Amino acid sequence: MERPSRQLLLSELRIRNTAYDVSLSRSLLTWKRRVSSPVYHPFRPSVCHSVSVSEIISVREEEEESSSRQRDDGSWKKIKEREGKDCRQAFTVLYVERSRQHRWRCAEVTFMCPDEALCQRWVSSIREQLNAIASRPKRLLVYINPYGGKRQGKHIYEQKVAPLFAQAGISTHVIVTEYANYARDHLKTEAELKTFDGVVCVGGDGMFSEIIHGLIWRTQIDGGVDPNCPEESLLPCSLRIGIIPAGSTDCICFATVGTNDPVTSALHIIVGDSQPMDVCSVHHNNTFLRYSVSLLGYGFYGDVLTDSERKRWMGPARYDLSGVKMFLTHHYYEGTVSYLPARGIVGTPRDAARCRSGCVVCQHNGQLLSEKAERYKVDEASDNESDGEWRTIRGKFLAINAASMSCACPRSPKGLSPAAHLADGTTDLILVRKCSRFNFLRHLLRHTSKDDQFDLTFVEVHRVRRFRFTPRHCQSDSDLELDLQEHGKRQIFSQICRDHPACSCAPAYSSWNCDGEILTHTAIDVRVHCQLIKLFARGIEEPTVFEDLTNPCAI
Ligand SMILES: CCCCCCCCCCCCC/C=C/[C@@H](O)[C@H](CO)NC(=O)CCCCCCCCCCCCCCC
Numbered sequence: 421m422e423r424p425s426r427q428l429l430l431s432e433l434r435i436r437n438t439a440y441d442v443s444l445s446r447s448l449l450t451w452k453r454r455v456s457s458p459v460y461h462p463f464r465p466s467v468c469h470s471v472s473v474s475e476i477i478s479v480r481e482e483e484e485e486s487s488s489r490q491r492d493d494g495s496w497k498k499i500k501e502r503e504g505k506d507c508r509q510a511f512t513v514l515y516v517e518r519s520r521q522h523r524w525r526c527a528e529v530t531f532m533c534p535d536e537a538l539c540q541r542w543v544s545s546i547r548e549q550l551n552a553i554a555s556r557p558k559r560l561l562v563y564i565n566p567y568g569g570k571r572q573g574k575h576i577y578e579q580k581v582a583p584l585f586a587q588a589g590i591s592t593h594v595i596v597t598e599y600a601n602y603a604r605d606h607l608k609t610e611a612e613l614k615t616f617d618g619v620v621c622v623g624g625d626g627m628f629s630e631i632i633h634g635l636i637w638r639t640q641i642d643g644g645v646d647p648n649c650p651e652e653s654l655l656p657c658s659l660r661i662g663i664i665p666a667g668s669t670d671c672i673c674f675a676t677v678g679t680n681d682p683v684t685s686a687l688h689i690i691v692g693d694s695q696p697m698d699v700c701s702v703h704h705n706n707t708f709l710r711y712s713v714s715l716l717g718y719g720f721y722g723d724v725l726t727d728s729e730r731k732r733w734m735g736p737a738r739y740d741l742s743g744v745k746m747f748l749t750h751h752y753y754e755g756t757v758s759y760l761p762a763r764g765i766v767g768t769p770r771d772a773a774r775c776r777s778g779c780v781v782c783q784h785n786g787q788l789l790s791e792k793a794e795r796y797k798v799d800e801a802s803d804n805e806s807d808g809e810w811r812t813i814r815g816k817f818l819a820i821n822a823a824s825m826s827c828a829c830p831r832s833p834k835g836l837s838p839a840a841h842l843a844d845g846t847t848d849l850i851l852v853r854k855c856s857r858f859n860f861l862r863h864l865l866r867h868t869s870k871d872d873q874f875d876l877t878f879v880e881v882h883r884v885r886r887f888r889f890t891p892r893h894c895q896s897d898s899d900l901e902l903d904l905q906e907h908g909k910r911q912i913f914s915q916i917c918r919d920h921p922a923c924s925c926a927p928a929y930s931s932w933n934c935d936g937e938i939l940t941h942t943a944i945d946v947r948v949h950c951q952l953i954k955l956f957a958r959g960i961e962e963p964t965v966f967e968d969l970t971n972p973c974a975i
């Protein structure tokens with residue numbers, strides 16, 4: 421609980437016709453109905469509201485109420501309306517109000533002051549306090565994908581977000597993308613990043629992926645780091661990223677804010693929240709392929725994505741249709757997974773505790789990893805590698821998933837790995853071995869219920885810092901040759917098989933789904949970079965955190 425700090429202002433002001441004691445401290449704005457108020461009712465409890473200064477969006481002076489009076493020359497002039505002897509000076513405070521399911525709303529309250537000087541004092545004191553919050557962005561670079569999700573990105577931004585930014589005094593440079601990778605390439609080469617306090621992405625997970633690719637790449641090039649080398653420690657990006665959800669899955673927004681609601685996200689940006697996030701780099705041999713923050717999935721989720729790309733016109737429903745289709749297809753894939761278990765860190769993938777706002781696991785592990793890297797002045801992953809701690813699993817898998825965060829989304833509110841952490845420097849490697857359709861359905865269904873999706877004999881989960889995957893047929897050159905011949909045959913057969921669903925022949929390869937993008941290679945080397953990026957978010961709040969704040973009389 422916040423300690424009450426020294427009062428800066430205390431006045432008797434009116435809200436509508438009721439008198440309130442209003443006070444401003446360094447941390448809180450509080451208004452409490454006066455007992456002596458004419459509308460005070462002895463059986464009604466005294467009403468007390470309190471707003472954290474850090475959650476005030478803005479303050480504005482109200483236009484003086486005016487009426488028109490005709491001048492001598494026949495023209496009309498506006499004059500101040502007076503209520504008795506009092507000049508009705510008023511100011512309005514806009515602030516964050518919490519609503520159901522982690523949603524935030526912009527609420528407002530208007531205070532009437534007895535004189536203009538007092539009104540000015542209140543307005544300037546609140547403004548001073550807000551200006552002193554260094555974490556609030558003043559200038560933002562906004563990218564809008566007009567074609568993401570239900571194609572509502574532009575409309576959502578203009579109707580719901582831009583007015584809030586304007587009220588908060590945030591200036592913006594808005595770019596509506598013209599084609600895929602427009603935002604990524606603009607960030608990589610052109611954008612004047614020094615003139616902005618953050619980047620806003622209006623779109624889905626795919627659009628967010630573009631933004632991080634642009635920002636991370638630019639940061640490495642500017643800092644002289646080679647992004648193609650898998651052993652390099654990457655430089656963290658200094659600009660925070662805000663996500664205004666307007667996509668099909670919105671899993672990154674959902675898992676960092678608790679909801680996919682544009683107004684909530686805009687308010688988190690305005691108050692200047694900051695949430696660090698892990699990023700996985702994916703390489704093939706020594707070539708960089710992509711970055712991932714949510715799901716790297718081979719087998720089921722790779723196949724769902726490949727199939728769904730052909731159905732883009734269907735919008736978000738494409739994933740469900742492809743999901744059912746791939747579930748019925750029931751392909752499994754052979755290969756070898758090697759991984760470096762995350763050692764010395766707090767937390768396991770089977771924990772009951774969840775990553776929430778101010779997560780101590782993320783703080784502890786983040787600190788530990790940065791101290792370790794500092795102490796040895798070498799890259800931690802390669803350090804571990806020399807310890808020979810790699811473990812190897814060969815097998816036939818329906819799905820190989822690496823979840824760097826829970827991947828909670830409206831489809832699965834607890835996500836693929838409910839206990840995964842946003843910023844602990846690890847990813848949860850989930851291996852679903854070949855099993856019956858019935859068992860796989862049990863596993864899938866558990867993503868939508870309270871039951872543990874890992875508590876099944878054919879599923880295993882490991883918290884790792886790094887992993888590699890090699891499909892079986894890639895294991896040696898001769899194998900590869902054989903495989904290519906076989907793959908050619910299979911392609912011919914797969915055409916036939918489409919017309920003969922009873923045929924049980926299965927493809928040798930799936931594809932990797934990397935945050936909703938298909939990777940061009942199947943043999944990959946994945947490494948987690950702890951807290952490489954920061955979002956304008958604070959993680960999902962526990963209900964108790966905000967209950968205390970909105971119940972000010974308890975403060
Ligand atoms: C029976 C119901 C089972 C429901 C099981 C739901 C599990 C859903 C787990 C969702 C995990 C999303 C992970 C996020 C990945 C994002 O980086 C990426 C980019 O946006 N999204 C996708 O790849 C989009 C991936 C979308 C995957 C949708 C999978 C739908 C599976 C439906 C299976 C139906 C079986 C029905 C049998 C009769």
Ligand SMILES: Nc1ncnc2c1ncn2[C@@H]1O[C@H](COP(=O)(O)OP(=O)(O)OP(=O)(O)O)[C@@H](O)[C@H]1O
Nearest residue numbers: 568569597598599623624625626627667668669670
């Ligand atoms: N102007 C554009 N025209 C066509 N494609 C674009 C444009 N701008 C961005 N894109 C691409 O559109 C793809 C999908 O965008 P986005 O992520 O916003 O929506 P989505 O796929 O519906 O949502 P999700 O990724 O959450 O499933 C991204 O991969 C992005 O690169």
Ligand SMILES: [Ca+2]
Nearest residue numbers: 698824841846
């Ligand atoms: Ca993580």
